[in-house]
Amino acid sequence: MDIIEFVLIREIRGGKFCTKPNNPLNLCNQWQNKKQMKKLYLLIFFLGISATVFCQLKSNSFEEIEKLQQIQKRKIIVFIHTDWCQFCQRMKATTFKNQEIIEKLNSDFYFVDFNAEEKREITFNNHVFKFQPSGNNVGVHELALQLGTINNQITYPVLCVLNEKNEIMLQYNNYLSIKDFKILLEKLLL
Numbered sequence: 131m132d133i134i135e136f137v138l139i140r141e142i143r144g145g146k147f148c149t150k151p152n153n154p155l156n157l158c159n160q161w162q163n164k165k166q167m168k169k170l171y172l173l174i175f176f177l178g179i180s181a182t183v184f185c186q187l188k189s190n191s192f193e194e195i196e197k198l199q200q201i202q203k204r205k206i207i208v209f210i211h212t213d214w215c216q217f218c219q220r221m222k223a224t225t226f227k228n229q230e231i232i233e234k235l236n237s238d239f240y241f242v243d244f245n246a247e248e249k250r251e252i253t254f255n256n257h258v259f260k261f262q263p264s265g266n267n268v269g270v271h272e273l274a275l276q277l278g279t280i281n282n283q284i285t286y287p288v289l290c291v292l293n294e295k296n297e298i299m300l301q302y303n304n305y306l307s308i309k310d311f312k313i314l315l316e317k318l319l320l
Contacts, residue, residue, distance in 0.1 A: 187232045189243040192254040192273070198240055203294040205318060207235065208242040210278040210288040217305040218287040228308045234315050246274035246286065255296050278303070291318060 190198065195206055209226070211218035225231060235241045248271045249261045259273035270284070278288035280301050291300040299318075306314065 185229060185232060187226055187241060187243075188236050190240050192242060192244075192252050195240050195242065196254065199294065199296075204238065204240050205294065205299070206240045206242065206292040206296070208244055208277055208288075208290040208292065210244050210246050210274050210284075210286065210290060212246050212286050215286040221287055221305060225306055225308050225311050228311075231308065231311055231315065234312075238315075238319060244271075244274065244277075246270050246278065246284070246288075248274075277301075289314075 198204075209221070211222070213219075247261075247269065251261075252259045252271070252273050254273060259271060259276065261269055261271050262275075263269035274288075275284060277290040277292075277298065278284045278286075278301065280288075280303050285303045287303070287305065289300070289302045289306060290298060293299050302314075
């Protein structure tokens with residue numbers, strides 16, 4: 131067996147060795163380039179995933195909001211909805227998927243996505259709110275009633291805006307389109 135059959139080529143840049151039988155320098159470089167291309171594709175893939183994650187609407191719990199307000203004061207937007215409300219589901223699928231709205235909500239407000247039929251106890255503003263059953267497996271949460279009742283009734287969806295002191299600034303109980311929601315956000319930032 132001839133020693134020349136195995137050519138040992140040292141890659142100067144990476145300091146790696148490429149051992150291939152009868153391998154001229156360009157084949158070793160092609161082999162290294164394929165590895166680099168795979169790494170590049172993986173990097174692009176992970177950057178694409180992380181960009182998608184950053185463009186999602188950040189929803190906080192009421193308990194998280196109290197801690198966040200101690201760090202940085204912001205207005206709170208509470209979206210009160212139910213699973214059976216068609217207008218609520220449409221707002222979730224359209225208004226709250228708009229990139230401009232997501233960016234504004236994430237950067238300038240604290241957002242709470244609150245199901246009015248939530249059954250867990252919620253502590254907010256030094257008060258414990260509970261689910262109030264009104265029949266077999268139906269009812270409404272006390273906090274939804276507190277924040278969403280307008281003229282002695284609650285109609286979904288409800289948008290409730292609280293100031294930095296957790297006081298109600300605005301209540302609106304109707305569907306808001308992307309255009310109308312953008313206008314509302316602009317007015318809230320003034």
